[in-house]
Amino acid sequence: MELTETHTLPVSQQRTWDALNDTEILRACIPGCESIDPDGDNAYLVALSAAVGPVKARFKGRMQLTDIDAPNAYNIVFEGQGGAAGFAKGNARVMLEADGEAATKLSYTANAQVGGKLAQIGSRLVDGAARKIASEFFKRFGAQVGEGAGAVEDESAEDVTDAAAADAAGHNTASTEAADDVSGGDATKRKKSWTAWISKS
DSSP: OEEEEEEEESSOHHHHHHHHTOHHHHHHHSTTEEEEEEOSTTEEEEEEEEEETTEEEEEEEEEEEEEEETTTEEEEEEEEEOGGGOEEEEEEEEEEEEOSSSOEEEEEEEEEEEETHHHHTOHHHHHHHHHHHHHHHHHHHHHHHHHHHHHHHHHHHHHHHHHHHHHHHHHHHHHHHHHHTOOTHHHHHHHHHHHHHHHHO
16 A cells, blocks of 8 residues: 655644654644654654444554654654554655745655455555545644644744833833932923833834
8 A cells, every 4th residue: 555645734844843753743633543652762652543444443553763854854664553453564754845934845655564354355445544544634733733833923922022011111110210310400301301212112
């Protein structure tokens, strides 16, 4: 079985790369995924439930990232056992390419082999299930990275607003302190300077 697809994501290449290496994001995006736990350098233990045609099973497996070229590409080598349902193993090449400043093209080519009951139900059902899982993954992944980018932008805006407010408060404090030290004509002169500062702001 071979799958080749390209998806455009509404975030930068670096943000996409970071998300692809974030186990919490991957766990939330992979349909049926129960857990992804580190198992050595660039390796993870994965547990998920899946239904392929009439065959439903809980799979436990391992995936290893190889040929890592951050933030452009990596290979995934995977294998999983589903008990009586059979097994699956294979590899995938994932590639990222910037599409402007705020979008990324993600392309992948995956090859997989299945055995046991999975192999007996026919390649058409297996291919269809794999494409459905991949489609759902990218739908969720696009939503996750899009929301994450929005949150970052919102936080940045809040930081700028807070900084501006603090800066204004600092000016106000300095002006108030200056008023305490002046009187008479100096107070009038200070008032004119204060008015000028407000108009410039």
